Amino acid sequence: MVDGCAAGSGMIYRRQGNTYYVLTAHHVVRNAQDTCLIITPDGIRHEANREVTVPQADVDLAVLTFTSENDYKLARWGNSDRVAVGQTVYVAGAPVATEAVPRRTVTISDGKVIGELPQPNEGYSLIYNNNTRPGMNGEPVFNDRGGVIGVHGRGDKTGRNLAIPIATFLERPQSAIAQGGQIVESPPQIQEAANLRGDFTLPALQQQGMIKRLGQGGVRQVIPLNQGGHCKWWGKFI
Structure with a gap:
């Protein structure tokens, strides 16, 4: 829940250290005069950081962050x-x-x-x-x-x-707030590749000798080209 500054809802989709990222609608917090509160499923009221990020111009989305040592599930x-x-x-x-x-x-x-x-x-x-x-x-x-x-x-x-x-949200120009979450409809190896950017490797695949490096850019989609997913992989870059 989003409260304090306005009444809204949202979802936790990323954790970096003890910082959690919450996606919500921008109009919920656009005119906030007070500090927003993020109320997590355990009932704890966390003060959101004052900075509100708008991921994409002219799209009604906003990202809030809060700090906690607790473990919360991600979207x-x-x-x-x-x-x-x-x-x-x-x-x-x-x-x-x-x-x-x-x-x-x-x-x-x-x-x-x-x-x-x-x-x-x-x-x-x-x-x-x-x-x-x-x-x-x-x-x-x-x-x-x-x-x-x-x-x-x-x-x-x-x-x-x-x-x-x-x-x-996922296909906008990539930034730090883009990384996070899992693709629920994909196998674990594919989840590792989703929403990444930069020059990187996939350790799970590298260990199997299938691939060493995907290259530079942002990975939008990675799918197996056979049913078992053991031989060939295809990556769609943006």
Whole structure:
């Protein structure tokens, strides 16, 4: 949960040392006058660092950071390019308190993808009919395998909601905030390669004598070219 400066939701997707990175919707924290609080699943209220990073201009996403020695699970990425109309999706966030539920509580609702905007506005293009309420903006949208496929940020009284596909976040110009998370739909060796940048090696593959170096650039996708994944690998660079 995001609180203190505004009421919103988000997801922890990366850890570097004791610094955690939280992805949310930019409009949740855009006009924040006070320090934001990140409330983790164990109920601890962490003060977010004052700096807010906007990963991509004209896209309604923001990254907050906080410091903790505790271990928190990281979001796992799904493939938003494969989302189809009629697919079941889930949203998880913490609505603002009401008379019936006087304390913000994380809730999960299911729904269906009902369309896609051909021309995204501030990055929003994925349309679905899950039940959402104020305080849930910035929450993750999951596929049925638990992979994050979008960031929720808009809804109307008709029950239609909009999310920014997670590919918009992952495919932007790479930086330190890009690294992190796992590809939930890929084997472990492929997870190691996702979201990396620079001149690097894949130790798990190098030990098997298959590859020594992928080269320079950012790896967007690595897949096995046979079913066992033991012989040939293909990498897509950006």
